[in-house]
Amino acid sequence: MLRIENLTMKFGGVVACSSFSAEVKRGQIVGLIGPNGAGKTTVFNVITGVYKPTEGQIFFHPRDGETHQLVGLSPDRIAKLGICRTFQNTRLFGQLSVLDNVFIGNHLRLKSNVLSSVLRIPSYAREEREIYEKSLYLLEKIGLQDFKDERASSLPYGMQRRLEMARALATEPKLLLLDEPAAGMNPQETRELTDFIQEIKEEFDLTIFLIEHHMEVVMEISERIYVLDHGVLIAEGSPSEVQRNAKVIEAYLGVG
Ligand SMILES: Nc1ncnc2c1ncn2[C@@H]1O[C@H](COP(=O)(O)OP(=O)(O)O)[C@@H](O)[C@H]1O
Numbered sequence: 287m288l289r290i291e292n293l294t295m296k297f298g299g300v301v302a303c304s305s306f307s308a309e310v311k312r313g314q315i316v317g318l319i320g321p322n323g324a325g326k327t328t329v330f331n332v333i334t335g336v337y338k339p340t341e342g343q344i345f346f347h348p349r350d351g352e353t354h355q356l357v358g359l360s361p362d363r364i365a366k367l368g369i370c371r372t373f374q375n376t377r378l379f380g381q382l383s384v385l386d387n388v389f390i391g392n393h394l395r396l397k398s399n400v401l402s403s404v405l406r407i408p409s410y411a412r413e414e415r416e417i418y419e420k421s422l423y424l425l426e427k428i429g430l431q432d433f434k435d436e437r438a439s440s441l442p443y444g445m446q447r448r449l450e451m452a453r454a455l456a457t458e459p460k461l462l463l464l465d466e467p468a469a470g471m472n473p474q475e476t477r478e479l480t481d482f483i484q485e486i487k488e489e490f491d492l493t494i495f496l497i498e499h500h501m502e503v504v505m506e507i508s509e510r511i512y513v514l515d516h517g518v519l520i521a522e523g524s525p526s527e528v529q530r531n532a533k534v535i536e537a538y539l540g541v542g
């Protein structure tokens with residue numbers, strides 16, 4: 287579904303990512319790990335069009351027979367093709383209700399334009415209604431329906447992170463990029479999140495590219511793992527292969 291080829295991203299003198307290649311197959315959960323500053327988030331920023339890479343190409347195959355070169359496309363266009371992400375730090379609209387946060391995520395899919403919304407054209411009202419129903423459905427799926435009218439900022443942290451994922455799902459992504467979803471979670475929340483990721487993957491037929499610091503999460507749910515260190519790929523393989531890799535142990539596991 288996603289192929290990254292020889293990706294290099296330089297910020298002035300800083301080489302955040304150097305000749306990185308990776309592949310995420312349809313239906314897989316693929317992990318991306320490495321110490322702080324290894325370049326993981328940069329990879330997501332380039333995939334989603336936030337940065338144009340210094341070098342390299344990224345191919346996205348949302349369905350058979352359809353290929354998009356992502357480099358050069360705008361973040362908006364890339365999102366519409368079916369790639370959505372969550373951020374390392376939650377970016378909810380804290381003052382808005384739980385429901386409204388999901389509702390806003392849905393708006394990316396809205397077909398009617400701003401003009402029809404201003405003119406209150408019936409098709410727009412119908413779409414609004416559909417989005418409302420869909421937002422409620424998503425909240426139900428993630429177990430937050432009883433909190434729909436609460437302010438997002440009033441939810442416990444673990445729920446906020448789930449809500450963020452629901453908002454991402456509202457855009458109906460094919461590929462979901464999760465940047466440290468378990469960051470700041472306690473062990474109980476982390477375990478629940480691990481199950482949750484697997485559930486939404488099945489429920490919404492997703493392919494997932496996952497950056498995560500909690501080793502137990504990555505090792506349990508990833509089919510394949512890429513390890514970055516100082517912007518360079520130092521290992522790739524199954525969780526057990528990566529765990530046994532001497533370079534990984536030295537660069538990462540030994541430190542944590
Ligand atoms: N916009 C930017 N401008 C300058 N340097 C950046 C920028 N984004 C990331 N970097 C640098 O790139 C390196 C990799 O960062 P990042 O991708 O955030 O690492 P990770 O997510 O693995 O912790 C770091 O040295 C970071 O300071």
Ligand SMILES: [Mg+2]
Pocket residue numbers: 326327328374
């Ligand atoms: Mg990061």
